[in-house]
Amino acid sequence: MADERIVGIDLGTTNSLVAFMQGEHPVVIPGEDGVNLVPSVVAMTGADARSFVVGNSARKALVESPERVVYSVKRLMGRGIEDVHEELKLFPFRMAEDIGPGEVLRIKLGEQQFTPSEISAHILRQLKRNAERYFGAPVAKAVVTVPAYFNDAQRQATKDAGRMAGLEVLRLVNEPTAAALAYGLDRKKEGIVAVYDLGGGTFDISILKLQDGIFEVIATNGDTHLGGDDIDNLLIAIALDDIQGELGLDLRANAEAVQAIRKAVIEAKIALSTETTSRISVELPDGKKYQRELPREAFEQIIKPVIDRTKGPCRQALKDAQVTPEQIDEVVMVGGSTRIPAVRQLTDEVFHLAARGKKPHIELNPDEVVALGAAVQANILGGGSAATENMLLLDVTPLSLGIEALGGVVAKIIQRNSTIPASATEHFTTGVDGQTNVAIHVVQGEREMAKDCRSLARFDLKGIPPMSAGLPRIEVKFLIDANGILHVSAREQRSGQEAEIEVKPTYGLTDEQVESMILESFDYAEQDFAERQLIEARNEAETILTAVEKAPGNAAWQQLSEEERTQINMLADELRVLRETGERTAIQASTEALDKATRRFAELMMDAAVSSAIGGKTMDAAGENLGEAPTVPHPFAPAEIK
Amino acid sequence: MQIAEQQSVKTACWSCGADVSGPLCAACGKVQPATEQDYFAVFSLPRRLSLDTKVLEREFYRLSRRLHPDLYARTSELEQQWSTEQTSLVNDAYRALKDPIARTEYLLKLEGMAIGEETTGKKQQPPADLLEEVFELNMQLEEMRMGGDDPQLRSDLENAKKQFEAQLAQADADLAALWAKWDGALAEGDLTAQMASKEEMLALLDRRRYVRNLVRDVNAALDGQSGDAPTP
Numbered sequence: 001m002a003d004e005r006i007v008g009i010d011l012g013t014t015n016s017l018v019a020f021m022q023g024e025h026p027v028v029i030p031g032e033d034g035v036n037l038v039p040s041v042v043a044m045t046g047a048d049a050r051s052f053v054v055g056n057s058a059r060k061a062l063v064e065s066p067e068r069v070v071y072s073v074k075r076l077m078g079r080g081i082e083d084v085h086e087e088l089k090l091f092p093f094r095m096a097e098d099i100g101p102g103e104v105l106r107i108k109l110g111e112q113q114f115t116p117s118e119i120s121a122h123i124l125r126q127l128k129r130n131a132e133r134y135f136g137a138p139v140a141k142a143v144v145t146v147p148a149y150f151n152d153a154q155r156q157a158t159k160d161a162g163r164m165a166g167l168e169v170l171r172l173v174n175e176p177t178a179a180a181l182a183y184g185l186d187r188k189k190e191g192i193v194a195v196y197d198l199g200g201g202t203f204d205i206s207i208l209k210l211q212d213g214i215f216e217v218i219a220t221n222g223d224t225h226l227g228g229d230d231i232d233n234l235l236i237a238i239a240l241d242d243i244q245g246e247l248g249l250d251l252r253a254n255a256e257a258v259q260a261i262r263k264a265v266i267e268a269k270i271a272l273s274t275e276t277t278s279r280i281s282v283e284l285p286d287g288k289k290y291q292r293e294l295p296r297e298a299f300e301q302i303i304k305p306v307i308d309r310t311k312g313p314c315r316q317a318l319k320d321a322q323v324t325p326e327q328i329d330e331v332v333m334v335g336g337s338t339r340i341p342a343v344r345q346l347t348d349e350v351f352h353l354a355a356r357g358k359k360p361h362i363e364l365n366p367d368e369v370v371a372l373g374a375a376v377q378a379n380i381l382g383g384g385s386a387a388t389e390n391m392l393l394l395d396v397t398p399l400s401l402g403i404e405a406l407g408g409v410v411a412k413i414i415q416r417n418s419t420i421p422a423s424a425t426e427h428f429t430t431g432v433d434g435q436t437n438v439a440i441h442v443v444q445g446e447r448e449m450a451k452d453c454r455s456l457a458r459f460d461l462k463g464i465p466p467m468s469a470g471l472p473r474i475e476v477k478f479l480i481d482a483n484g485i486l487h488v489s490a491r492e493q494r495s496g497q498e499a500e501i502e503v504k505p506t507y508g509l510t511d512e513q514v515e516s517m518i519l520e521s522f523d524y525a526e527q528d529f530a531e532r533q534l535i536e537a538r539n540e541a542e543t544i545l546t547a548v549e550k551a552p553g554n555a556a557w558q559q560l561s562e563e564e565r566t567q568i569n570m571l572a573d574e575l576r577v578l579r580e581t582g583e584r585t586a587i588q589a590s591t592e593a594l595d596k597a598t599r600r601f602a603e604l605m606m607d608a609a610v611s612s613a614i615g616g617k618t619m620d621a622a623g624e625n626l627g628e629a630p631t632v633p634h635p636f637a638p639a640e641i642k
Numbered sequence: 643m644q645i646a647e648q649q650s651v652k653t654a655c656w657s658c659g660a661d662v663s664g665p666l667c668a669a670c671g672k673v674q675p676a677t678e679q680d681y682f683a684v685f686s687l688p689r690r691l692s693l694d695t696k697v698l699e700r701e702f703y704r705l706s707r708r709l710h711p712d713l714y715a716r717t718s719e720l721e722q723q724w725s726t727e728q729t730s731l732v733n734d735a736y737r738a739l740k741d742p743i744a745r746t747e748y749l750l751k752l753e754g755m756a757i758g759e760e761t762t763g764k765k766q767q768p769p770a771d772l773l774e775e776v777f778e779l780n781m782q783l784e785e786m787r788m789g790g791d792d793p794q795l796r797s798d799l800e801n802a803k804k805q806f807e808a809q810l811a812q813a814d815a816d817l818a819a820l821w822a823k824w825d826g827a828l829a830e831g832d833l834t835a836q837m838a839s840k841e842e843m844l845a846l847l848d849r850r851r852y853v854r855n856l857v858r859d860v861n862a863a864l865d866g867q868s869g870d871a872p873t874p
Contacts, residue, residue, distance in 0.1 A: 171717050214703050381715035392707055418737055421711065421730035481726050482711040 006141045006170060006382045007131050008178075008374025011158065013074040013201035013227065015063050016040050017371035018127040018142075024184060024387040026375035027569050029134045030366050031055060033124075040117045042122045043069040045181070045543060053543065054126035060606060066092060066255050068110050071385055071420060072229065075201050076105050076116040077161075078154030086225070092255055102455075104509055117157045118517050121164035128167055129536070142167045143378040145370050146176035147202040149222030149398045151444050152456050156473040159483065160598045162511055164517050172483040175199075176206035177395050178373030179334040180215055184391070190331035192232065194317075196347050196360070197370075199335035201227040203398045207328070213390035216529060219321035219417045220398045221313035228269075228337040235265035237296075238302070239280060242353050245288055257285060272296050273339040291335070300342045307343055314350045320417050325352045331360040338366050354621060397480050404441035404450035413478060416446065423479040434466040438474060442486070450480045461490050472545040541579040544594055556604035568597050653677075665709055665728045675712065676727040680752055681735035689749060690828060695740050702736040733845035743850070746817060746843055749824075753836075755844055769849045779856065786863045796864070803860045806853055813850040820846060829840070 008026070010017045012423050015037040018026045023409070027037040033056060041419075043058035045051045045068075052059070056519050060068045075087050081099045089094070096106040096113045124144075131139045144167075146158050155172055157558055162169035173181075183193075190211050197204040204222040237628040241263050244250050264282045269332035271278035277295045285522040318325060328351050338342060344362075348354050364372065380388050396417045398427050402410035403426065413424035428438050438461040445453030462473050476490040526610040548568060653674075655662045660669035667674060682689050685701050707713075709732060716726040738748045747757050779802050781855040785795055820843050827835035 133662075171712070214702065214706070383716060392710060392712060394706060394710070402784055419733040421726045422733050422737075423727075423730040424734075479726070479730055482729075 004139065004141065004382065005131070005135055005139055006143065006378040007127075007139055008371055008376070009124065009127055009142050009144045010175070010178075010368075010371035010374055011074065011123060011144055011146075012370075012391050013072050013199060013229070014029070014040060015066060015200075015367065015370060016123050016127060018131050018169065019368070019371040020131070020373035021375050021379040021385065024385070025552050026372040028371055029131050031130045031440040032133065038123070038126060039069040039071070040074065040123055042073070042488065045546075049538075051543070052122045054122050060602065067094065068257070070107055070109065070119050072201060073107070073116050073119040078105070078116075078151065078157035078337075079105060081105060085100060089435070105325070115509065115517065116393065117161040118164060118453070119143055120158070120161035120371065121517070124161055124165035124167055124526065128165060133533075136171075140166065140168055141170050141378075143171045143173055143374045145175045145178050145374050146172050146484075147199075147222065147224060148204040148206055148220045149195075149202065149224050150174075151399060151454055152484070153454075154224075155484050157509075159485065160517075169483075172375060172485070173377050173393070174204070174206065174217075174395055174398075174484075175370045176204045176220070176332075176334060177208070177217055177393060178371075178377060179332055179364075179369045180206070180208050180210075180373065181376040181393065182369045183332050183361060183400050184215060189330070192321075192327055193330045193332060194314075194328045194351060195332045196310070196314070196338065197222075197334035198307075198337040198339070198343060199227050199228050201225070203227060203310050203313065205310070205317045207317050207323065214392050214394060216394040216419070217396045217417075218323075219317045220396055221317040221320070222398065223309060224311060226309055231269060231303050231337070231340075232262060232265055234302055234306065235269065235280070235458070236261050239282070239290065239292075239513070242292065244367075246637055247284070247286070247288070249284070249286065251285070254285070261290075268294050268300070269340075272299050272342065282553055292449040292527075297531075303340070303342065307340070307346055310343075310346065311350060325350065326356065330358070332369075333360045333362050334366050334369055336367055338362070395482070395484070396420060397422060397484055399454075400446055401456075401478060401480065401486065402443050402445075402450075402453065404443060408450050410443055410445075410450050410453060411447060414480060418478050418480075421482055421486060423477060426476050428461070428474045428476060428480070429470050430464065430472050431469055434468050435469065435472075436464045436466055437462050438464065440476065440488075442478070442488070456486065457488075459488055459510065464492055479578065496555065512617075521594060534584045537584045537591070538579055541575055541591045543588050544574060544591055544598070545575060545579070548594065548598060551598075551601060554623070555603055556601055556607075559604050560601055564597070564600065568594070568601070571597050604639035645874070667810070668687060673694075673709065673717075673721050673724045673728060673764055675724050676731050680730065681738050681748060682752075684735040684820045685739065688828070689738075691746060691749060692818075692825055693712075693739070693745075698736065698740055702732065702740075705732045721797065742814070742817065743847070746847060749809075749846060753840055755840055757844075757847070769852060772809075772853075775802070776856065779806075779860070783863050796813070799864055803857060803864070806857050809853045810850065810857060812851060813818055813846060817843065817846055817850070833853060 007029070008019045010019075017028050017036055017038065017099040019026050019204045021027075028500070029034050031038050035056070038055040039059050040063065041055065041058040043053050043061035043065075045053055045061070052058075059071075070093070072091055075091065076084060076093065079087075080102055081095070082101050084093075087093065095109040096108055099105060104115050104117075106115055107119060109182050112521045124142075128139050129140075142162060144158060144162055146155055150158070158172060159169045176197045179195050179197065181192055191209075193208045193210055195204070195206045195208070197206075200571070202222065202224050203226040204220065206217055206220040208217050210216075211343060229234055236258065240251055240258075251261070261280075261282050264280050268278045268280045272294065275296070277293060279291060280294055281289065281291045302609070310614060318328075331347055331351050331353060335349065338347075338360075344360060346476070347360050351360075355361060376388060377390070377393065380391055380393070384391070395413065396419050398416060400412045400416040401414040401424070414422050428440065430438060440459045440461065441450060442459060443453035444456050447453050461474055464474060464612060471494055472492050473494045474492050475488055476488060479487045481487060481490075548571075551568070558567075571590070575587070575590045575594050578587050582590070644805065648704035653662055654660070654672060655672060655674065657672040658667060658670040660667055662668065665674055665676070666672065666800055682690075685705075687693065709725055709728045710720060711729060712726045714722045717725075738744045739771055751757055782795060782802065785800065818827065819840055824836065824839040824843070827833075827839055
């Protein structure tokens, strides 16, 4: 078992990471470019569904061909078309037109359509490859993290993505819990810990009790629609309003322009974590420059409504855990958005930290801590080591599970914050003589009416022996497993033979569908690993060569010096030969050399693309439509437009 | 704590064939399929209602360390499934027993009593001795709902809240006394006394549930919300 490596993966809205336990410490495995964070961006590079790039290279394609690129796909995982109206106003997802309510979403990329799980599978596969490159050995098992507040369908979709990527997902771990594990490794602490996790798209709060190596989650709460993205969208709305007000120029439908503004506001936002003032600066389509001063004070006023929305879940979690803020011994900060000073101040206020001479924990990189914790859990599942000896995680289900009873009322069968695995048994019968089917509607949520909860599944109990109405006694067992995923089994007890009842869920992907979506390149999982690496190296060579062949058609090519161009052509010729006949290492070295030589060209091209995009090209298809985003009242001085 | 009424049935271990009576085989250590057990039996406890929750927690942790699915990630699919079922049984049992009210309700159900369903949405009748207070409270709540949020009304409601919270605390104290009665009758095997204490507990739980709902309604009115649980 020692050589079987189980990795920990943080599949994030904005960035994803893979980590593993090296000796006594979890470490993040960097990508090929040496960077730990892999942007959760997927781009289709060829016409067929097989050539994809992920991460920074996909992000580059975002400017050139946004219709072939997807980011923030985590927002769509396990959701139906009826759930994502708000998302579609703010994010440039291009949905297939013919998706019915309750069906799995399909996103258009070029001419093709993909489910969110398939897109996520590409990210997972990239992380798997990064790990395999690092180990020089195959990786087939992983622990993957999800927001604590993810519902059953979102968890199932994440697990499906793993399978499509050729990874057996041994466990889904809640992100805040994973963070607690990462922190708990170094400090053999006891006490009550709150984990405040504000990421790009989701917010979670978990309260844990640490005792003798047991990490017992006692309450969790959150909001799966709250994160740094919301802050960005507010700032973008302000910039768009300014530009429209001053220049009468409505850029809302111009995806490239909005993309450029998004980039600029994010930079300004990040700068404000360390500076007291920053500046949003964007080149506009008409050649003018939009600039505005953004003092931290004004920024904090703007984002207050967003970050204040984290208070309610915190208070509810404290209440559910039956603890007061004073009983919280430590607060752990997770997620990039916790770098914002106002967010730190808010946690101080909610948990009365400074007043008690305490500070929130920010020692571990908030972008990496979840992946590190996933690696710790992977180590525990793999049999543990000295570092994780005696560590055991007891997590909870974030939402109550219920069934729709007469009149649309919800009968709760498993309460939120129940330790998982958890189960409940219910009995059903028939209402009509000879009835052989009974439909059960399972919902997740805290509201009293089924229509106000998240519909999880409609199960059809089939094959009930025909009997008089009310006579069958069907026992249905609901079991939430350690991943937070629901399993339902049923049997009829009256007919004497305890007939097994077929349980058919009517949501998500079927096993067969998942099977058919397993990424094709995994056909050679059985093949020699070296051969697979060679194929990958050739594919990478192919990608860069294609780009170089197209280069002379680009204006940026003319900006290169004669020497630079000669150098690129020479290296490309060399790679072309090696690609057909060379060894893997030779191909990789040559690819790397060509990549290095073309780096300046790529930069020039991107700059040009940004300005030309803003130069009035109209966006095809859905575009990044900010929809009915309200005009944001803000405390700014007027912008400068030069 | 003494072990009594343990309901486990002896079967043969699926792996080594030795006799097993718990979740794990004593001979080879393999996890066994979960058997139907009541929650007290899961923790090898008699059906007594006074119990030390610290001891219960320690036992919960001890069982979790042996049965949790995290420890079975490398075993066969069947063993993983059994570990999940065994752990869910331990979790379900711990959840029911650690909470005084849930524990009492569970015992009464186990003893064949019908517990008032909370989920039917039916309005309960107020306890006779509270009729007057409840009538007055409902008037005040109605006034509050009509928008009459004046300081006098608010302070009346605050007072009512205090009064009903005191009722709730009294009910909890009374319940603890009934536990002692049940535990005593159980130890002596006095079936008549057992029946009597069960009836008393049932009545007390009904009353308590009624008062708790009143407190919840008053709190909701004071917070300016409807009585519904918070939206996730």
